[in-house]
Amino acid sequence: MIELTNISKSYRTDTIETLALQRMNLSVPDGEFLSIMGPSGCGKSTLLNIMGLIDEPSEGRVVLAGKEVTDYNGSQTARFRNEQLGFIFQSFHLINDLSVVDNVELPLLYRRVGGKERRRLALEALERVGLSNRATHFPNQLSGGQKQRVAIARAIVGKPNLILADEPTGNLDSHMGGEIMDILTRLNQELGTTIVMVTHDERMAKKTHRLVRLSDGERVS
Amino acid sequence: MIKNYLLLALKVLRRKPFYTFISLFGISFTLMILMLITSMGDAMFGANQPMTEVDRMVFLPQLERYTEFYDTTYTVDTIAMGDGTIRLDSTQEVAPNGNMNNSNGPMSFSFLDKHMRDFTDVDDYTFLSDNSFTDAYLDGRKVTLNTYYTDANYWSVFDFKFLHGLPFGSDDVQEANKVIVITERAATNYFGEVSAGVIGREMELGQEKYRVVGIVQRPLKDDDTIAGDIFLPLTTIDPRQYANQELQGPFQAVFLASSPGKRESVKKQLEFFATNFVMPPESDFERIRLYAGTAMDKFAATTIQTNDADQAKLMLFIPLFSLLALFLALPLINLINLNVSRVFERKSEIAVRKAFGADSRDILYQFIFENLVLTFIGGFLGLVLAFLIIRYVNANDLIGIVRLSFSVKVFAYFILVILGFGLLSGILPAYRMSRTNIGTALR
Amino acid sequence: MLQHLLKLMWNKRRSNGLIFLEILLAFIVLFGVYAFGFYNLDRYNSPLGFSYENSIGVRMDIPDDMDTLKIIRLQERMLREVRQVPGVASTCFLGPINPFGGSTWSTGSDDNGFHIQSLMVFADLNFAETMELQFRQGRWFTEADLSGKYDPIVVNGKFIDDYYPDRETMIDSVILINGEKKIVGVVEDYKYHSNFAENRPLTFFSEKNWRSMDNGPFEQMIVRAEAGRTAEIEEPIYNLLTDLTKNPDVVIWNMAQDRIKANRPITIPLVILITISAFLLINIALGLFGVLFTQINRRRAEIGLRKAMGATAGEITAQFVGEILIVTAAGLLLGTFFTIQVPLLELLPIPARFFYFGIGAAIATILLIVTVCALIPSRQAAGIHPALVLHEE
Numbered sequence A: 001m002i003e004l005t006n007i008s009k010s011y012r013t014d015t016i017e018t019l020a021l022q023r024m025n026l027s028v029p030d031g032e033f034l035s036i037m038g039p040s041g042c043g044k045s046t047l048l049n050i051m052g053l054i055d056e057p058s059e060g061r062v063v064l065a066g067k068e069v070t071d072y073n074g075s076q077t078a079r080f081r082n083e084q085l086g087f088i089f090q091s092f093h094l095i096n097d098l099s100v101v102d103n104v105e106l107p108l109l110y111r112r113v114g115g116k117e118r119r120r121l122a123l124e125a126l127e128r129v130g131l132s133n134r135a136t137h138f139p140n141q142l143s144g145g146q147k148q149r150v151a152i153a154r155a156i157v158g159k160p161n162l163i164l165a166d167e168p169t170g171n172l173d174s175h176m177g178g179e180i181m182d183i184l185t186r187l188n189q190e191l192g193t194t195i196v197m198v199t200h201d202e203r204m205a206k207k208t209h210r211l212v213r214l215s216d217g218e219r220v221s
Numbered sequence B: 001m002i003k004n005y006l007l008l009a010l011k012v013l014r015r016k017p018f019y020t021f022i023s024l025f026g027i028s029f030t031l032m033i034l035m036l037i038t039s040m041g042d043a044m045f046g047a048n049q050p051m052t053e054v055d056r057m058v059f060l061p062q063l064e065r066y067t068e069f070y071d072t073t074y075t076v077d078t079i080a081m082g083d084g085t086i087r088l089d090s091t092q093e094v095a096p097n098g099n100m101n102n103s104n105g106p107m108s109f110s111f112l113d114k115h116m117r118d119f120t121d122v123d124d125y126t127f128l129s130d131n132s133f134t135d136a137y138l139d140g141r142k143v144t145l146n147t148y149y150t151d152a153n154y155w156s157v158f159d160f161k162f163l164h165g166l167p168f169g170s171d172d173v174q175e176a177n178k179v180i181v182i183t184e185r186a187a188t189n190y191f192g193e194v195s196a197g198v199i200g201r202e203m204e205l206g207q208e209k210y211r212v213v214g215i216v217q218r219p220l221k222d223d224d225t226i227a228g229d230i231f232l233p234l235t236t237i238d239p240r241q242y243a244n245q246e247l248q249g250p251f252q253a254v255f256l257a258s259s260p261g262k263r264e265s266v267k268k269q270l271e272f273f274a275t276n277f278v279m280p281p282e283s284d285f286e287r288i289r290l291y292a293g294t295a296m297d298k299f300a301a302t303t304i305q306t307n308d309a310d311q312a313k314l315m316l317f318i319p320l321f322s323l324l325a326l327f328l329a330l331p332l333i334n335l336i337n338l339n340v341s342r343v344f345e346r347k348s349e350i351a352v353r354k355a356f357g358a359d360s361r362d363i364l365y366q367f368i369f370e371n372l373v374l375t376f377i378g379g380f381l382g383l384v385l386a387f388l389i390i391r392y393v394n395a396n397d398l399i400g401i402v403r404l405s406f407s408v409k410v411f412a413y414f415i416l417v418i419l420g421f422g423l424l425s426g427i428l429p430a431y432r433m434s435r436t437n438i439g440t441a442l443r
Numbered sequence C: 001m002l003q004h005l006l007k008l009m010w011n012k013r014r015s016n017g018l019i020f021l022e023i024l025l026a027f028i029v030l031f032g033v034y035a036f037g038f039y040n041l042d043r044y045n046s047p048l049g050f051s052y053e054n055s056i057g058v059r060m061d062i063p064d065d066m067d068t069l070k071i072i073r074l075q076e077r078m079l080r081e082v083r084q085v086p087g088v089a090s091t092c093f094l095g096p097i098n099p100f101g102g103s104t105w106s107t108g109s110d111d112n113g114f115h116i117q118s119l120m121v122f123a124d125l126n127f128a129e130t131m132e133l134q135f136r137q138g139r140w141f142t143e144a145d146l147s148g149k150y151d152p153i154v155v156n157g158k159f160i161d162d163y164y165p166d167r168e169t170m171i172d173s174v175i176l177i178n179g180e181k182k183i184v185g186v187v188e189d190y191k192y193h194s195n196f197a198e199n200r201p202l203t204f205f206s207e208k209n210w211r212s213m214d215n216g217p218f219e220q221m222i223v224r225a226e227a228g229r230t231a232e233i234e235e236p237i238y239n240l241l242t243d244l245t246k247n248p249d250v251v252i253w254n255m256a257q258d259r260i261k262a263n264r265p266i267t268i269p270l271v272i273l274i275t276i277s278a279f280l281l282i283n284i285a286l287g288l289f290g291v292l293f294t295q296i297n298r299r300r301a302e303i304g305l306r307k308a309m310g311a312t313a314g315e316i317t318a319q320f321v322g323e324i325l326i327v328t329a330a331g332l333l334l335g336t337f338f339t340i341q342v343p344l345l346e347l348l349p350i351p352a353r354f355f356y357f358g359i360g361a362a363i364a365t366i367l368l369i370v371t372v373c374a375l376i377p378s379r380q381a382a383g384i385h386p387a388l389v390l391h392e393e
Helices: A044-051 A074-084 A100-109 A115-128 A144-156 A174-191 A202-206 B002-015 B017-045 B109-115 B170-174 B184-191 B239-243 B260-276 B295-304 B309-355 B360-396 B408-434 C002-011 C013-045 C068-084 C127-131 C157-163 C207-212 C230-245 C255-298 C300-308 C313-339 C352-382 C386-392
Strands: A002-012 A017-028 A033-037 A059-064 A085-088 A162-166 A194-198 A210-215 B057-080 B086-105 B122-138 B141-150 B162-165 B179-183 B202-205 B208-216 B230-233 B251-257 B287-293 C055-059 C088-094 C106-110 C115-122 C135-138 C151-156 C174-176 C180-187 C202-205 C220-225 C251-254
Touching: A002 A044, A017 A044, A033 A044, A033 A174, A033 A202, A044 A059, A044 A162, A044 A194, A074 A085, A074 B309, A074 B360, A085 A144, A100 A115, A100 A144, A115 A144, A144 A162, A144 A174, A162 A174, A174 A194, A174 A202, B002 B017, B002 B360, B017 B295, B017 B309, B017 B360, B017 B408, B017 C255, B057 B260, B057 B295, B109 B122, B109 B239, B109 B251, B122 B202, B122 C230, B122 C251, B141 B184, B141 C230, B141 C251, B179 B184, B184 B208, B208 B230, B251 B260, B260 B287, B287 B295, B295 B309, B309 B360, B309 B408, B309 C013, B309 C255, B360 B408, C013 C255, C013 C313, C013 C352, C055 C230, C055 C255, C068 C088, C068 C220, C068 C230, C088 C127, C115 C207, C127 C220, C151 C157, C157 C180, C157 C202, C180 C202, C220 C230, C230 C251, C251 C255, C255 C313, C255 C352, C300 C313, C300 C352, C313 C352
Parallel strands: A033 A194, A033 A210, A085 A162, A162 A194, B141 B230, B179 B208, C115 C202, C151 C180
Antiparallel strands: A002 A017, A002 A059, B057 B086, B057 B251, B057 B287, B122 B141, B122 B251, B162 B208, B179 B230, B202 B208, C055 C220, C055 C251, C088 C220, C106 C115, C135 C180, C151 C202, C174 C180
C-alpha cells in the first residue's frame, strides 16, 4: 500500500535548516493497521503528512497504492486524496457550519457524486459509526467522542484504501478513546482498509498490528 | 454542485447573522447608489425616446458673432554694421491681442432657413425655438407652459412617444394652423386628464385658441431641444420673430447624420460654413462661429459653461469618475477587509476540504460563489430601495433636470453591476482562502 | 509601550494594510464633504440683502416698434396700474439681470491704474424701495441724479471693502467704471444669484445707463405684495400686462420659489453627498467593528498570556485601542499630507480656512468612529479570564 524510500524532509527558514526526517524507509502492506509513536517533534506528523500528500518530501520516493506520487501536481494530489485517502485528526476538524450528514458527504462532493447517492452513502457511513440518529445535528451539539466518530464516518464514506489518523484519541478520555479504537479495528478487519495511526498512547498502539517508533526524524524500531 | 454551493452559502450566512447584516448593509446601500447612477446615466445619455437616434444627432444650439482686436507691433532693430554705419530693421506684426467683442446666442429662423438646409451626410434636420414661456390662467390657477415652436421634421428627428393623437404635419406648418402637441403633464395640468378625449379640444394661450392634435409622453431628461410642455408650428411664432433678418434669434437646429461616424463630417461642414461666412456689411461683428456638437459635447459644454467641448468633457468626467471611484472604493475595501479577516475563521474548514480532495480551484469557486450569493441578496435589496427612490424622485420631480429611468435595459445593467461588485469584492479573499496550506491549518 | 505597539503593527502590516487604506480613503471623502459643506454653510449664512418673501417677478415683451418716449409712457402707466392692484405693496422695473435668474453680467474697469471687477445690475428709481435694500451710506439714485453731470451708481458693501477699504466715505466720489460714474449710495448686500453665491463687488446702474448702451427697454418687473397676498395678485397683473403690451408673452414667477430653485445646484449635491457620506460612515463603522471583533477574538490566547503576566483589563483595552489608533494615525497622516496640498497650492478658488476645517473635522470624526469601534470588542476581550483561554488552546 505504502512504499516510502529514502525520505528526507527539512524545513528551511532564513537562518536555520531543521531536519524533520532523515532517510526514512517504510513499507506498509495492504490491510495493515500500523501505529507510529515517538516524542513530540520526532517527525511523526511530517511523516503522516507526506503519506497524505499534504506535504512533499525534500528527497526520496513515495509510492501509494502502486502509484508513484512523488511528482504529482496540486490537482492530481487533490484527486488522489479524494479517491484513495481518508483523514482523521486529533481535534476532529469538522466544519461547524455544516450539519453532521453534510460534513460526512464532503469527500463525495468533490467526487461529483449526485445528491441522493451522497446522502445514502453518508447515512450508511454514519450507521457504521453508530451515529445515524445524529445526522441532522450540528458539530457543536456533539460530545468529543461523537465528533470523532463523525470524522471517522467522513474518512470512510468515500471507501478509501488508506486511512491516516493523527492522534485520533488524543483529545478524548480513555473510555471514548477505546470506542474509537474499536471502530477503527473493526473497519480494518471488516473492510480491509489500511490504517496508519500516529499516537502517544501505548495502550492504543498495542491494539494495532505493528508499531514503528521514531526519534529525531529517524526510525528506531 | 452549484446547488450545493448555494445551500452551503445560505447556511453560512444564516449562521453568522452579524456578519451577514454588516455585509448586506454595505452591499445593498452601495448597489442602490450604483443603480441610481446607472438609472440616471441611462436617462441622460441612453438612446431613449424621443432621442433614440441620439448617436446620430448633431446639435447646433448657438452662434457666436465676434470681432477680434489686433495689436500691431512695430519692432525696430538697430544693428551696428562693420563699417560703423547703423542699419535699422523694422518688422510689423499683427496678432490678436486676446481681446474680442462677441455675442453668443441662438439663431434667427431666416439664417437657418437660408443656410442650414443643404448639407451632405444629413438624413434629416429640424429647426426649433425653445425660448418662450406662456402662462395660462385657469380658474385663477396659473399654468406656466414651456413653449416650443418647431417645424414638421421635428417629429421625425425626435421620435416622441405619442400617447394619443398625431404630430402636426408640414401642411399645418406652411399654413400656420393653430394646432398644438402637448405633453402628458401639460394635459394633466390644463385639462385635468390624459385621454383620447383631449384630442380636438382647444387650449387658450393669450388671445389665441389652439386645437390639440397630439399628446406625447414627457421625456426623461430636460434637454433644451425636447423639454417643451407644448409644441406649436414655428409659423405661429410672433411674426416679428419669424421675419427677423438678423443672424440671431430664438432658434436652434438639430441635424440627424446618416450614421454616427458621419457626425464629424456634419460638424466639419458647419465649421467650414462658419469660417467662410461673409458678414452683412452693416454688422458690428466681423466673423461667426457655430458651436455644433454631439449630445455628449453639448452636455459637457453646458455643464462646465464653456464652449470648448473637448476640454469640457475632460473637466466634467475626470472629477466625476474619480469621485465615483472614491465612493465605490470605500464599501468595496470594507467588504474585502471583512471577508479577508474571516479567512482565518474558516482556515480549518478549507484545509479539511482540501484534505478530502478539493483542489484550490474548488475552494476559489466556492468562496467567489458565496460572495456572489451575498452580493445578489444585497443587490436585490438595493434594487428594491433604488426602485422606491426612483419612483419617489420621479413622482416629485426632485432633481429637476432629469427623471430616472427604469426599464428592462436598466435592469440588465443592474445585474451586470451586481456581478461586477460581487466579483471585485470576492476575488481577493477567495484567492487568499484557496491558498491555505493544509499542513499548517490542521494542527 | 508605544515602541512595542509600533513594532507589533509593523509586523502585522499586511493585515493592517486594508484598514489603513480604508481610513485613508474615508478621510479624503470626509475632508471633501466637510470642506464643501462648511464653505456653503458660510455662504448661506451671509445675508442676501433684499426681500423676496412676498415678491413676484414678471417678464414681458414690449413691442420693438415703439419709440422711446412712448415706451417710457407705457412703463409709467404699467407701474401706476400695477400699484393699484389690491394687495400690491411696491413695484419697479429692472434690466435683464434679476434675482435668482441665473445670469451674470460683469465688467472690468481700470480706475486710474486700479483694476475693478464688478457685477452689473440695471434698475430703475423704485428698485431700492421694492427690494427693501439696506443702505450703509447714502441713498438710491433719484430723478435729479439722472440729469447730473455724471451718471449715478450705487455699489454694495463688498465693493467698498475690496477696492476702497481705507476711504472714510465714497459717497459723491467719481470713479471710472464703464465711464465716469458718481457713487450716490452703498447698500449692505445684494447677493442675487442664490443663498450659496459668493458675496462679490457689485454695481447698480440706472436705466439711463442701460439705454445708452444701445439696449431696448427694461422688460422685467418685480412686484412686492403685502404679506400673504402674493398668490392673489398674479392673475390680475397678468391680465393687466397682456392688455397693455398686447402680447400674451407675459411670465410671472414667485421669487420665494425661485430662490429655492436657484439654491438647488448646491442643495441637491449637498444633500446627496451628506446622505451618501453618512451611510458610508455607518458602513465603515460596522465593517471596522466586524473586522476588529474577529481580529481581537483571534488573539484570545495572547490576551490570556498578557493577563497571566499581570496586565490589567484596562491595559489590554488600551493596548488594542492603541494598536488600531496607530494604523488610523498613519492613514490620517498620509491623508492630511495629500489634502493639505489643496489649500497650500491653492488648487481651488475657496478660502483656505474651509479646507483646514475640513481636515480637522474629518480627523475628529474618524478618530471618534475608530475609537468606539475598537473599544467595544477590546473591552469584551479584555474581560476574558486567562485560565479559560489558555485552557482552550
